[in-house]
Amino acid sequence: MTAAIIDGKAFAAKVRAEVAGHVARLKEEHGLQPGLAVVLVGEDPASQVYVSSKGKQTVEVGMASIEHKLPADTSEAVLLDLIGKLNADPKIHGILVQLPLPAHLNSELVINTIDPAKDVDGFHISNVGLLGTGQKSMVPCTPLGCLMMLRDHHGKLAGMNAVVVGRSNIVGKPMAQLLLGDSCTVTIAHSRTKDLAAVCRGADILVAAVGRPEMITGDMVKPGATVIDVGINRIEREGKAKLVGDVHFESAAAVAGAITPVPGGVGPMTIACLLANTLTACCRAHGLPEPAGLTA
Numbered sequence: 001m002t003a004a005i006i007d008g009k010a011f012a013a014k015v016r017a018e019v020a021g022h023v024a025r026l027k028e029e030h031g032l033q034p035g036l037a038v039v040l041v042g043e044d045p046a047s048q049v050y051v052s053s054k055g056k057q058t059v060e061v062g063m064a065s066i067e068h069k070l071p072a073d074t075s076e077a078v079l080l081d082l083i084g085k086l087n088a089d090p091k092i093h094g095i096l097v098q099l100p101l102p103a104h105l106n107s108e109l110v111i112n113t114i115d116p117a118k119d120v121d122g123f124h125i126s127n128v129g130l131l132g133t134g135q136k137s138m139v140p141c142t143p144l145g146c147l148m149m150l151r152d153h154h155g156k157l158a159g160m161n162a163v164v165v166g167r168s169n170i171v172g173k174p175m176a177q178l179l180l181g182d183s184c185t186v187t188i189a190h191s192r193t194k195d196l197a198a199v200c201r202g203a204d205i206l207v208a209a210v211g212r213p214e215m216i217t218g219d220m221v222k223p224g225a226t227v228i229d230v231g232i233n234r235i236e237r238e239g240k241a242k243l244v245g246d247v248h249f250e251s252a253a254a255v256a257g258a259i260t261p262v263p264g265g266v267g268p269m270t271i272a273c274l275l276a277n278t279l280t281a282c283c284r285a286h287g288l289p290e291p292a293g294l295t296a
């Protein structure tokens, strides 16, 4: 069997076009422009790439993009003060603080200082709790993008066995919550899981969010399963820099029914969902109906 490729890049372009349509309507009918503020502390080169591509796509869909680049030695007080100002600014509907932060900053405190209504990453403890109890929240972008692709591919997910490898707060746990919300039977695997291969082979839906290049191999995939590869790993192969996922694409694609590639899978959907969340936040802030199909 050779897997169908789930084209995240094309799907993300569709989501952005939809967002752009709503943004144009907000402007025309209400004189509103959604605004997204991205805060980057320090000069991590990978983070700079993400931030600039986020900024570019934000502008392309007609939103206002505000970037705050702070030096790596920024104090917590200065960062919290900036977040306070962004919370109070009515032109800003979404705030994203790029993670990881330098070690001297308390990430939990920083994230929980963001107004939950503007927390377009969905990392604030209030949003985590709302998601966990099935209430309306801001949903983390990466798992939301994965869910959109899964729903698009399968229609209904109810009753499917889903295995999420990875239990981070930003990907694994919220991914599991969303799959549970769609009535999958969910297993969360991690570094202490016994016989990971056997657990994975039970999955109709296998989501890999581990951060280990090409760790999930074809022998761990159930024939016909849908494989979502969240991993973004920069490696060097034959002297060249290469981007690979957490899934060994070639061997997994030989067994799976469908698979997301890296690049061009989950990554572009993450940014598209960030824009979707910013639009949703803007609509909620102004008591306007939220566009359908762009939240969980």
Ligand SMILES: NC(=O)C1=CN([C@@H]2O[C@H](COP(=O)(O)OP(=O)(O)OC[C@H]3O[C@@H](n4cnc5c(N)ncnc54)[C@H](OP(=O)(O)O)[C@@H]3O)[C@@H](O)[C@H]2O)C=CC1
Residues within 6 Å of the ligand: 142, 165, 166, 167, 168, 169, 170, 171, 172, 189, 190, 191, 192, 193, 196, 209, 210, 211, 212, 230, 231, 232, 233, 246, 266, 267, 270
């Ligand atoms: N495409 C996108 O938009 C995004 C991609 N990413 C990528 O996704 C990947 C995961 O990110 P993130 O969740 O932040 O990573 P974390 O490092 O926070 O979490 C990794 C998880 O994988 C588990 N794990 C590690 N080694 C193994 C192993 N050998 N077997 C089973 N489980 C293991 C860890 O288990 P334990 O808890 O026991 O330590 C942990 O729960 C990374 O490659 C990252 O770059 C992240 C965000 C967005």
Ligand SMILES: Nc1nc(=O)c2c([nH]1)NC[C@@H]1CN(c3ccc(C(=O)N[C@@H](CCC(=O)O)C(=O)O)cc3)C=[N+]21
Residues within 6 Å of the ligand: 049, 050, 096, 097, 098, 099, 100, 121, 141, 142, 232, 243, 262, 263, 264, 265, 266, 267, 268, 270, 271
């Ligand atoms: N507060 C916060 N929110 C995040 O959502 C967040 C973060 N911090 N820190 C870093 C991770 C990582 N992340 C990615 C987003 C897009 C791509 C992406 O578009 N990737 C392209 C390839 C890009 C390339 O070539 O480098 C692709 O997969 O096709 C990747 C990774 C968001 N993150």
